[in-house]
Amino acid sequence: MNSPPRLTSAAAPVTVGTPLIRLRGVVKVYGSGPIALTALKGIDLDIGAGEFVAIMGPSGSGKSTAMNILGCLDTPSAGQYLFLGAHVEALSRDQRARLRRRYLGFVFQGFNLLARTSAQENVELPLLYRGESTPLRHAAAARALQSVGLGGWEHHTPAELSGGQQQRVAIARAIVTEPAVLLADEPTGNLDTQRSQEIMELLSRLNGEHGITVLMVTHEPDMAAYARRLVHFVDGRIDSDVPNPHPVALTLPTPPEETR
Numbered sequence: 001m002n003s004p005p006r007l008t009s010a011a012a013p014v015t016v017g018t019p020l021i022r023l024r025g026v027v028k029v030y031g032s033g034p035i036a037l038t039a040l041k042g043i044d045l046d047i048g049a050g051e052f053v054a055i056m057g058p059s060g061s062g063k064s065t066a067m068n069i070l071g072c073l074d075t076p077s078a079g080q081y082l083f084l085g086a087h088v089e090a091l092s093r094d095q096r097a098r099l100r101r102r103y104l105g106f107v108f109q110g111f112n113l114l115a116r117t118s119a120q121e122n123v124e125l126p127l128l129y130r131g132e133s134t135p136l137r138h139a140a141a142a143r144a145l146q147s148v149g150l151g152g153w154e155h156h157t158p159a160e161l162s163g164g165q166q167q168r169v170a171i172a173r174a175i176v177t178e179p180a181v182l183l184a185d186e187p188t189g190n191l192d193t194q195r196s197q198e199i200m201e202l203l204s205r206l207n208g209e210h211g212i213t214v215l216m217v218t219h220e221p222d223m224a225a226y227a228r229r230l231v232h233f234v235d236g237r238i239d240s241d242v243p244n245p246h247p248v249a250l251t252l253p254t255p256p257e258e259t260r
Contacts, residue, residue: 020180020213021047021070026079028065039065041236042079049180052207052214054224054244057233064185066233067217071104071183072096101130105174105182105212109189111166113158113173119145120154123173130177144172148202164195171202175212182206184216188223200226204250 028040040062047053047070057063068074069081072088075096081088083103088096105126113122123141132140145154148168158166167187174182184203188196204226207214218224226248232240 019046020049022082024080026076029077039236043238049213050211051229052227053229053231054227055217055231056224061233062236063217063233067183067185070215072100103180105179107170107174107184107187109186111170113166113169115158118155118157119169122169123176126177140176144176148172163191164198167199181213186218201250
């Protein structure tokens with residue numbers, strides 16, 4: 001049985017541009033017999049370290065299934081998933097969980113914050129699951145909140161934060177472990193236009209300045225415009241995979257301190 005990849009650091013584990021993720025002939029089938037549904041029909045996909053990739057497609061195209069496999073939340077029915085050369089499809093559930101905790105960060109449309117828990121405590125959760133000490137958790141969470149423009153908001157609960165601020169807390173929680181890859185599933189889906197642009201500026205900055213590989217599922221062309229590469233799924237296959245010729249340029253040097 002393969003072990004999870006052995007890296008000296010979860011942050012920037014490989015040189016920008018080198019292969020980080022490879023899918024080869026990935027098939028995903030749900031159910032069996034006459035009711036079987038083939039969600040992915042032989043996907044080949046390479047993701048280089050430091051890329052910002054938007055994964056797009058209509059409902060039922062397979063993009064969310066592919067994201068679940070990339071995030072080690074699901075396994076392929078056939079084919080190979082290599083993360084830094086390790087065959088993820090051959091790992092046990094516990095090994096995949098360790099890989100997720102160490103190398104992957106997740107941002108969801110619904111924020112998924114604990115309602116009665118402060119921003120600081122929400123951000124600390126991944127480190128708590130990893131068994132880190134209290135002083136280390138406090139310091140790392142404070143740095144992560146500062147990096148997303150929420151220094152000074154550590155003790156506020158989600159009910160005391162705007163939607164944009166809540167998503168910033170979710171992003172801080174995703175990056176507090178210094179992941180190699182940030183997987184964002186419709187990260188602006190619950191936000192207005194201004195807050196959506198601010199979140200996309202933040203993701204772009206994390207990608208460009210910190211070298212975090214960003215994989216984002218979105219159905220919004222305006223949000224996909226921030227990515228450097230556009231992958232379109234149709235009917236369980238990759239219909240196109242092209243560089244974005246005119247990605248939106250960063251306009252904010254640092255994330256803004258939001259007010260309600």
